[in-house]
Amino acid sequence: xxxxxxxxxxxxxxxxxxxxxxxxxxxxxxxxxxxxxxxxxxxxxxxxxxxxxxxxxxxxxxxxxxxxxxxxxxxxxxxxxxx
Numbered sequence: 609x610x611x612x613x614x615x616x617x618x619x620x621x622x623x624x625x626x627x628x629x630x631x632x633x634x635x636x637x638x639x640x641x642x643x644x645x646x647x648x649x650x651x652x653x654x655x656x657x658x659x660x661x662x663x664x665x666x667x668x669x670x671x672x673x674x675x676x677x678x679x680x681x682x683x684x685x686x687x688x689x690x691x
Contacts, residue, residue, distance in 0.1 A: 616671060616672040619670075621651050621676060623677045
């Protein structure tokens with residue numbers, strides 16, 4: 609059961625962090641983009657290791673991807689509206 613939760617949150621946070629990575633790329637901030645890329649890679653590795661050993665974990669991974677991107681976009685939108 610824990611593998612399902614860990615996989616969901618690994619992909620969830622990967623997608624949130626990926627939105628920050630893309631924003632750093634867009635803003636041409638090389639150091640920030642490099643740091644976000646490292647974080648994305650490390651967190652994504654957890655999910656990949658899990659779902660390559662148990663294909664049923666692709667279901668929570670997909671849900672985590674959807675919700676992580678949605679939350680990441682909402683966070684970016686709220687941050688941009690607060691300027």
